[in-house]
Amino acid sequence: MTLTPVLRPDVFAGRSILVTGASSGLGAASVRRFAAAGGRVYAAARNTELLAEVAASCADLPGEVAFGSHDVTSADDCRAAVAGAVAAFGRLDVVVNNAGRHDFRITTEVTDEQWAHDVALNLSGAFFVAQAALPHLLETGGNIVNVASVAAIMGEAYSAAYTASKHGIVGLTKALAIEYLNTPVRVNCVCPGGMNTPQVTTIDVPEGADWDLIMRVSAKRGLMEADHVAAVIAFLASDDAAAVHGSILPVDQGHLAG
Template identity: 75%
Template structure:
C-alpha cells in the first residue's frame, strides 16, 4: 500500500462499480480520501461502498452515465455537494466491445466514442473549475489501445487514442495553472469485463489476445496503485504523462 495520504481530499471515480474503478475506490479510501463513486449500477456501487466500511476514508456513491454529457455534469456537482470540494477526478469509465469494422453501425460507433472518450471530456470540463480551486488533478484511464492498434476495436481504439490526446491537450492548456493531468494506459486486466468478452464470428482470436503479455493478465489493484500515485503529491512533477502499465507487453 502506498504511503501517500489523501486525508482531507475528495476523489471522484467514474465507472466505479467493478474492475479498475472499484479497485481505485478502495485504494483511495484506504489512503483516507473521501471518495464519490459514480456509475450506472447502483446496487454494485453499494457493494463497493460496503467493502470500504472499515477503511479510513469515506465513500458515497451516485448515478452516472458517461455517454450523456448532462449526467457527467450532474455527477461532478453531486460529488462537490456531498463533500464540499473536489481534488481528484479519475476518468475510468469505459467499455470495450469487439466488432468487425465492416459491420459497425453508426449507432455503435457513436456510443463507443461517447462512452470511451466523451465521458472523459465532459467530466473533465465540469470538474476543472473545482480542481483549479484545490490545485487538484485528473487521471484519465485510456488503454494500451490508446497507443497501439487493437484488432476488431476500431471505435474503441480511436476513442482511447483520443483520451491520450485529450490528456496532452488539457496538460498544455493548464501548464501554467494549478492543475495536473495525466493518463494511464493499462494492458489486459483480470476484471469482470474480461470474462464476458464476446468475439465476433470469423475473428482471429490470436489477434484479440495480443493485449495479453507473456506474464498474463494484471490485477486491477496493481493498476489502481499507479492511478493513486499519479493523483498523489509524490507525482507533483508529473504532468501530461502517458503511463503504460501492461506487464511489459509493449516493451518488445
C-alpha cells in the same frame, strides 16, 4: 482476487476524489485504494446496487465513500457526477476518468449507434467530466487521471471505435496538460494492459474473428490484478507525483516494451 491496498491512511486525508466507472473492476479497486488512504471518494457508475457493494467494502477503511448513479454517455450526467462529488464533500481534488468498455466488432458491421455509443462512453464522457471538474480543480490545485489502454498506443483488431477513442484519451490528456500548464492543475493518463476484471468474462468475440490477431495485445506475463493499476492511479493523483504532468504511462507488464 482483491489485493490489500498499501498506502498510508493519510495520503488523501481531507481530499475529495471522483471515480467514474466505479462499480467494478479498476474503478472499484481505485475507490478502495483512495479510501484506504483516507480519501473522501464519490463513486459514479450506472449500477447503484454494485456501487453500494463497493461502498460497503470500504466501511472499515479510513476514508469515506458516497456514490451516485451516472451514465457518462450523457453530458448532463457527467456534469451531475461532478456536482454530486462537490455536494457530498464540499470540494473536488482528484478526478479519475475510468468509465469505459471494450467491445470487439468487425469494422464493416459496426452500426452508427454502436460507434456513437463507444465514442461517448470511452472518450466524450472523459471530456465532459473534465470540463465540469476543471473550475473546481483550479480552486484546489487538483488533478485528473485519465484511464486509456494499451489500445491508446497500439492498434487492436476488431476494435476500431475503442482504439480510436482511447487514442483520443491520450490526445485529450496532452491537450489539457498544455492548456493548464501555467496553473497548479495536473493531468495524466494511464494505459493499462489486460486485467483480471469482470469485463474479461463478458468479452464477446465476433464470429469468424482471427483469434491470433486479438491475442497480439496480450502480455506474456498474463493478466494483472486491477489493484496493481489502481496503485499507479493513486500515485499519479498524490503529491508524490507533483512533478508528473502530461504523462502517458503504460501499465502493461512490459508488453509495449517489445
